[in-house]
Amino acid sequence: MIDKLMNTAVFKWIDDRSNIGSIIREHVTEYPTPRNLNYMWNFGSLAITVLVLQILTGIFLAMYYKPSAAMTIGGYTVAFDSVERIMRDVNFGWLIRYMHAVGASAFFVVVYMHMGRGLYYGSYKNPRELLWIIGVVILLIMQGAAFFGYLLPWGQMSFWGAVVITNLFGAIPVLGDFIGQLLVGGFAVGDPTLNRFFSLHYLFPLLLAAIVGGHIHALHVVHSNNPEGIDIDHDKETIPFHPYYTIKDAFGVCVFLLAYCYFVFYNPSAGGYFIEVDNYVPANNLQTPAHIAPVWYLTPWYTILRSFESKLLGVIMMGASLAILFVLPFLDRSKVRSARYRPVYRQMVILFFVAVLTLGYCGHASATPVLKVVGQIATAVYFGFFLLLPFVHKFEKTKPEPEGI
Numbered sequence: 001m002i003d004k005l006m007n008t009a010v011f012k013w014i015d016d017r018s019n020i021g022s023i024i025r026e027h028v029t030e031y032p033t034p035r036n037l038n039y040m041w042n043f044g045s046l047a048i049t050v051l052v053l054q055i056l057t058g059i060f061l062a063m064y065y066k067p068s069a070a071m072t073i074g075g076y077t078v079a080f081d082s083v084e085r086i087m088r089d090v091n092f093g094w095l096i097r098y099m100h101a102v103g104a105s106a107f108f109v110v111v112y113m114h115m116g117r118g119l120y121y122g123s124y125k126n127p128r129e130l131l132w133i134i135g136v137v138i139l140l141i142m143q144g145a146a147f148f149g150y151l152l153p154w155g156q157m158s159f160w161g162a163v164v165i166t167n168l169f170g171a172i173p174v175l176g177d178f179i180g181q182l183l184v185g186g187f188a189v190g191d192p193t194l195n196r197f198f199s200l201h202y203l204f205p206l207l208l209a210a211i212v213g214g215h216i217h218a219l220h221v222v223h224s225n226n227p228e229g230i231d232i233d234h235d236k237e238t239i240p241f242h243p244y245y246t247i248k249d250a251f252g253v254c255v256f257l258l259a260y261c262y263f264v265f266y267n268p269s270a271g272g273y274f275i276e277v278d279n280y281v282p283a284n285n286l287q288t289p290a291h292i293a294p295v296w297y298l299t300p301w302y303t304i305l306r307s308f309e310s311k312l313l314g315v316i317m318m319g320a321s322l323a324i325l326f327v328l329p330f331l332d333r334s335k336v337r338s339a340r341y342r343p344v345y346r347q348m349v350i351l352f353f354v355a356v357l358t359l360g361y362c363g364h365a366s367a368t369p370v371l372k373v374v375g376q377i378a379t380a381v382y383f384g385f386f387l388l389l390p391f392v393h394k395f396e397k398t399k400p401e402p403e404g405i
């Protein structure tokens, strides 16, 4: 089909003037791809799919959404009311809104799997360090976009979540209050905050799209890693991306869409995981909800924040838990990439995944004394993983790697 399309007169006319044909051949259809990639390599194309879905549904939501905390005659805020109108009065508004809300969680599921794959198979190591670092920038922008977006419906959890997180800036000495006020647009979360967050929430995904372009450019300079983690012969051990991987990626998109449609049509709140139950209640600045927690994809970092008695230390450690991802490629000194051939690293990375899941659970549940200790242990394991990495190669007996794939 792609060949047919590229042979049409219209395509040839454009190609003569833009060279687009050879760009498509070099970077898509004939792009040399390792022939042994498993399904864990589907998550990159899935992340692109969800990003496009989020941008498209977001554009349509923004046509009806109104970022204002002013009150309507009915006693709701304009923002909350506009979301209710999208749900009830706009044709297929409910569908677009649920696609966007479920899409936010789907985006993080896909990207966390994508990162987990990178960790397990050592895709962050030489020569893909920059690719990984761009990925971490993408992660931070995604988290920012999700946080800003969550305020927009102006429900109870939106409001109080924003209050808790923006208050954290106050813990930072000297500049903290200034940054907090700049973000909030005053001394307390209110109408100016909503306008700022809406503006940034619109901007960040567009930034993401541009940075993803850089991410893929960086990938095409150094080429894909593979499950064996070994350097390969690009003439003998690769196959053109099309048709094998276009079909495999399309299959992955179909499977993803099945799960996505289940949540969009049958379970959009996912029992309070995707949309908190409290967020169906309009924001009330005089009534704090019994239990304030961010959405599941931010809860691991929230647990790290809560694991320390001092607010400042909590903020520093939360920042450090994200910042340390940038230096990961330089902490790991082993020459072997894939965990398949690194018995010690394999145990460490599995323990790390368990720690992140535990942190996520602790941040979502109410903070009991037991869960607090569990969260602190998981925090120690999280940082322990990174701190141990520079020394693992000294005592790890790696297994022999295969000659080829």
Ligand code: HEM
Pocket: 040, 041, 042, 043, 044, 045, 047, 048, 051, 111, 114, 115, 118, 121, 123, 124, 128, 131, 132, 133, 134, 135, 136, 138, 139, 208, 212, 215, 216, 219, 223, 224, 225, 226
């Ligand atoms: C919007 C989010 C993202 C998109 C659309 C995206 C897209 C892609 C695509 C299409 C690939 C090639 C296919 C594949 O290997 O799966 C890729 C590879 C890669 N990405 Fe991402 N990515 C995103 C986020 C991230 C993040 C957050 C990280 C890490 C912090 C990351 C790290 C990597 C690495 C290391 C590779 C090379 C994998 C290998 O060759 O083994 N990406 N990305």
